[in-house]
Amino acid sequence: MVELITLILFFFALYVIVSLSLNLEFGYGGIPNFGKALSVLTGALVVGGILNRLLIWYFGIEGDFISASSLAAYRMTEIVSQNPLIGLGIFLFCVTMAVVAGAIAGALSILPSAKLKGDYLGVTLLAISEVVYLILFYNTEIVGGYYGVSVPDILAFVPGEYRVYAYTVLALICALLVYLFLEKLLNSPYGRILRGHRENEDLIKAFGRDVMKLRIKTMALGSAIAAIAGVVFVFYSSSVVVNAFNRVEWTFYPFLIVLLGGKGNNKGVVLGAFIFVLLKMLIDFYKFDIKYLLHLPFEAVWLQYIVFGILALLILCYKPEGILKEEPIYTPPIKSRLKTNP
Amino acid sequence: MIDVLIGAMVWSNLLVLLALGLTMTYITTGVPNFAQASFAIVGSYIALTLLRLIGLNPYLSIPVTFILGGILGLSTYYIALKPLIKRKASIEMLMIATLAWDLILFGIIGAYSEVLSAITKKTETLFVFTSLDFNIYGIPGRLIVSSLLVLLTILGLYLLLYKTKFGIALRASMENPSLAEAMGINVENTRLFSWFLSGALACMAGSVLPYLQEIVPQTGYFIVVSIFAASIVGGLYHIVGALVGGYIIGISESLFTYILSILLGPGVLVYSKVISLLMMIATVLLHPRGITGTEMWRRVERWLNL
Amino acid sequence: MIKVEKLNSGYGKLQILFDIDLEVPRGEITTIVGPNGSGKSTFLKSLFGLTDIFSGRITYQGKDITYIPPHEKTKMGISYLPQTNNVFTNLTVRENLRIAGYILNGEELEERINFALEVFPELRGILDRKAGSLSGGQRQMLAMATALVRKTKILMLDEPTAQLSPKLAQVIFDKIVELRDNYDITPLLVEQNAKRALEISDVGYMFVSGRVAYGGSAESLLNHEKFQSYFLGVVGIEEC
Ligand SMILES: Nc1ncnc2c1ncn2[C@@H]1O[C@H](COP(=O)(O)OP(=O)(O)OP(=O)(O)O)[C@@H](O)[C@H]1O
Numbered sequence: 106m107v108e109l110i111t112l113i114l115f116f117f118a119l120y121v122i123v124s125l126s127l128n129l130e131f132g133y134g135g136i137p138n139f140g141k142a143l144s145v146l147t148g149a150l151v152v153g154g155i156l157n158r159l160l161i162w163y164f165g166i167e168g169d170f171i172s173a174s175s176l177a178a179y180r181m182t183e184i185v186s187q188n189p190l191i192g193l194g195i196f197l198f199c200v201t202m203a204v205v206a207g208a209i210a211g212a213l214s215i216l217p218s219a220k221l222k223g224d225y226l227g228v229t230l231l232a233i234s235e236v237v238y239l240i241l242f243y244n245t246e247i248v249g250g251y252y253g254v255s256v257p258d259i260l261a262f263v264p265g266e267y268r269v270y271a272y273t274v275l276a277l278i279c280a281l282l283v284y285l286f287l288e289k290l291l292n293s294p295y296g297r298i299l300r301g302h303r304e305n306e307d308l309i310k311a312f313g314r315d316v317m318k319l320r321i322k323t324m325a326l327g328s329a330i331a332a333i334a335g336v337v338f339v340f341y342s343s344s345v346v347v348n349a350f351n352r353v354e355w356t357f358y359p360f361l362i363v364l365l366g367g368k369g370n371n372k373g374v375v376l377g378a379f380i381f382v383l384l385k386m387l388i389d390f391y392k393f394d395i396k397y398l399l400h401l402p403f404e405a406v407w408l409q410y411i412v413f414g415i416l417a418l419l420i421l422c423y424k425p426e427g428i429l430k431e432e433p434i435y436t437p438p439i440k441s442r443l444k445t446n447p
Numbered sequence: 448m449i450d451v452l453i454g455a456m457v458w459s460n461l462l463v464l465l466a467l468g469l470t471m472t473y474i475t476t477g478v479p480n481f482a483q484a485s486f487a488i489v490g491s492y493i494a495l496t497l498l499r500l501i502g503l504n505p506y507l508s509i510p511v512t513f514i515l516g517g518i519l520g521l522s523t524y525y526i527a528l529k530p531l532i533k534r535k536a537s538i539e540m541l542m543i544a545t546l547a548w549d550l551i552l553f554g555i556i557g558a559y560s561e562v563l564s565a566i567t568k569k570t571e572t573l574f575v576f577t578s579l580d581f582n583i584y585g586i587p588g589r590l591i592v593s594s595l596l597v598l599l600t601i602l603g604l605y606l607l608l609y610k611t612k613f614g615i616a617l618r619a620s621m622e623n624p625s626l627a628e629a630m631g632i633n634v635e636n637t638r639l640f641s642w643f644l645s646g647a648l649a650c651m652a653g654s655v656l657p658y659l660q661e662i663v664p665q666t667g668y669f670i671v672v673s674i675f676a677a678s679i680v681g682g683l684y685h686i687v688g689a690l691v692g693g694y695i696i697g698i699s700e701s702l703f704t705y706i707l708s709i710l711l712g713p714g715v716l717v718y719s720k721v722i723s724l725l726m727m728i729a730t731v732l733l734h735p736r737g738i739t740g741t742e743m744w745r746r747v748e749r750w751l752n753l
Numbered sequence: 754m755i756k757v758e759k760l761n762s763g764y765g766k767l768q769i770l771f772d773i774d775l776e777v778p779r780g781e782i783t784t785i786v787g788p789n790g791s792g793k794s795t796f797l798k799s800l801f802g803l804t805d806i807f808s809g810r811i812t813y814q815g816k817d818i819t820y821i822p823p824h825e826k827t828k829m830g831i832s833y834l835p836q837t838n839n840v841f842t843n844l845t846v847r848e849n850l851r852i853a854g855y856i857l858n859g860e861e862l863e864e865r866i867n868f869a870l871e872v873f874p875e876l877r878g879i880l881d882r883k884a885g886s887l888s889g890g891q892r893q894m895l896a897m898a899t900a901l902v903r904k905t906k907i908l909m910l911d912e913p914t915a916q917l918s919p920k921l922a923q924v925i926f927d928k929i930v931e932l933r934d935n936y937d938i939t940p941l942l943v944e945q946n947a948k949r950a951l952e953i954s955d956v957g958y959m960f961v962s963g964r965v966a967y968g969g970s971a972e973s974l975l976n977h978e979k980f981q982s983y984f985l986g987v988v989g990i991e992e993c
Pocket residue numbers: 764767769787788789790791792793794795796
């Protein structure tokens with residue numbers, strides 16, 4: 106049971122990070138980022154592709170990338186188990202790199218379509234994300250592809266049975282920081298302009314703001330945040346397997362969460378992430394029981410896809426505003442007036 | 448080399464069929480259908496089922512896949528889109544709906560492949576039809592059949608759109624739905640027709656696809672970018688765009704991989720998607736309305752008096 | 754022929770028209786004028802059922818048609834030609850005429866097309882051209898011809914002479930008069946060429962900010978001070 110709760114909390118934290126970043130782009134900015142998975146994958150790529158290569162070079166390991174990675178990860182894990190600071194240092198280093206790489210990836214991916222209407226924008230973002238995913242999946246020399254590569258265990262200093270909890274706490278801390286950061290950001294002038302842009306592009310143009318720049322900035326920010334989730338995820342699983350970063354898990358599910366919780370409402374998205382992860386983990390955890398109980402002649406994961414697909418359609422149709430409606434933004438003058446005349 | 452050309456033609460033919468549906472539903476309903484590739488895989492599995500259970504040759508099952516595909520297209524519209532359109536949902540919401548529908552189809556395909564495996568006691572999660580193909584004077588059946596399908600489709604569409612009253616009404620509704628409504632045309636019929644045809648053509652293409660490549664439940668995720676590239680490069684606002692774009696993308700993908708495989712050795716199939724992506728991005732950047740949306744194309748059309 | 758009482762309408766929640774009272778008598782030309790954005794087009798769209806009607810009543814030959822959908826109104830003999838995009842540019846002239854009679858059967862359709870071509874003989878020579886390649890005047894005539902194919906009784910035209918040369922505009926105005934005199938069609942016009950339009954009209958209305966500012970005989974409106982100050986003052990006599 107504790108195991109299940111930890112699992113739920115860990116993935117809750119991950120999905121909070123990714124869905125909040127999507128809420129920034131889509132919920133507030135109106136950018137239909139159907140390439141969300143790309144930014145999470147970027148985080149994984151930073152660890153599996155860059156950190157691993159640095160370690161291989163540092164340790165002077167010979168041989169093909171995948172087996173050299175295993176050896177390098179093993180050596181580094183040994184070092185970290187003696188020296189917590191190095192582990193945390195590597196984590197912070199990777200997060201920093203992922204933020205930079207994510208921002209670049211996000212900005213680049215929207216560049217071709219930043220001026221276009223929602224449909225072209227969404228299609229282009231999806232296509233870019235899919236092609237990068239396919240290449241990383243089939244080319245095993247970049248980050249191990251479908252074979253996967255090992256990465257060091259940055260929390261190796263924590264005794265084995267507690268390590269999962271430590272990762273969960275780490276993930277929750279990241280999620281909390283992201284939440285606080287976004288709340289602050291969205292109540293700034295930038296947040297108001299972003300929302301204005303979604304409601305009426307022409308209005309923002311009239312204010313002299315360049316819509317294209319605003320979109321690029323938003324995508325850079327959103328992707329940078331989501332890349333952090335990728336980093337946390339691969340350290341937790343101590344490997345990068347590209348399949349884990351597919352479009353269902355990291356594009357569609359975040360959209361489902363944002364819709365479920367309420368577009369443009371961060372509290373709602375957190376709530377949505379919790380409900381979703383609870384459902385998903387229960388299905389995952391009890392998949393054999395479900396298969397047995399319902400006499401399913403197939404794996405429960407297919408059922409999970411069908412269920413979440415139907416759930417998304419139901420929300421779109423019957424509750425498109427989600428559980429929590431979008432809150433009005435209070436500018437400082439309004440806030441102070443609310444305080445004085447309640 | 449000749450094999451490469453044959454493969455390129457077959458793939459292009461199939462892409463044309465897939466992109467035609469995508470373009471038509473985009474014109475009539477205004478939503479890019481992310482489930483288009485999954486339509487094809489449903490078609491592949493229908494053909495596989497008929498082959499395994501009653502021994503029907505996949506080519507002969509095409510009429511069946513056509514009709515079942517049409518029903519699939521119609522249900523996509525009725526279940527996933529129409530309720531939202533009625534509520535005046537935004538284009539982004541409609542796109543999410545097609546993604547959701549795609550996931551549902553993916554789940555159904557995956558579950559079904561395991562059910563079928565249990566029935567036939569074989570692994571049906573991965574299959575090809577290549578060994579079943581026939582051959583006339585060295586020309587493989589898949590080339591003959593896929594070319595015939597494209598020819599028949601184009602001929603049928605041409606006769607329908609230009610020679611019948613319903614077809615003229617269809618073209619009218621595609622160009623200007625509100626004016627068509629003012630003329631007393633029921634515009635909804637156009638949508639139903641385009642969704643039926645989209646599903647039908649895609650499933651038909653899907654029943655030929657296993658002659659060309661291995662099919663797994665995930666295959667849709669592999670080909671979706673090519674379909675979108677074909678429609679966008681050709682032009683999403685013009686039915687002929689699917690034809691033009693299908694051949695451009697299909698041939699470029701195949702030739703590009705061929706050249707790469709000479710340079711780098713095997714295992715480069717995935718890079719064919721890079722060329723599609725680049726062509727799509729170039730189109731989006733330079734001329735979002737695609738080739739059939741250019742001034743030059745209009746001149747060609749005027750010259751052909753179409 | 755058409756009677757509008759206390760009509761309030763707009764788009765979604767946005768109200769554009771307020772308490773419109775208006776009457777279109779049979780066999781006469783009624784023209785609506787008014788400054789840009791005053792709701793003239795919105796009014797025609799409301800009559801045809803293309804806007805959201807909040808309250809009020811529209812009757813046609815005594816029948817309440819307030820909430821009848823556009824394609825039904827088409828069958829009742831009400832035609833509406835929008836300000837722009839009033840023909841299918843990808844279709845040929847012939848196809849446009851055929852599609853206009855979509856609800857008719859084969860023989861009757863041919864008959865009506867021949868009739869429309871009698872009224873607009875200018876179209877005979879260009880039947881196989883795409884409508885997109887026609888000149889502005891030809892296009893406007895085609896649009897009006899499509900209305901004739903549909904056995905129109907009341908023809909709503911939104912700025913039929915916009916972007917036409919004064920000479921061509923006169924041709925269109927002459928056709929409108931001909932429709933009234935010879936074919937028992939009641940034209941309802943919205944016009945920027947206010948002075949010239951009112952000169953051929955019987956009844957005139959002026960809209961300002963979504964309300965009827967004046968209604969009466971076309972002649973009285975022409976001489977009314979409100980009209981003089983709004984149009985002649987702003988636009989100048991030559992341009993009208
Ligand atoms: N589809 C629409 N949705 C929302 N508002 C609209 C729409 N069409 C017009 N409006 C608004 O309704 C008001 C009246 O517009 P309308 O087109 O009826 O004016 P008009 O008198 O025809 O002007 P013009 O002489 O320029 O054609 C304008 O403020 C316009 O912005």
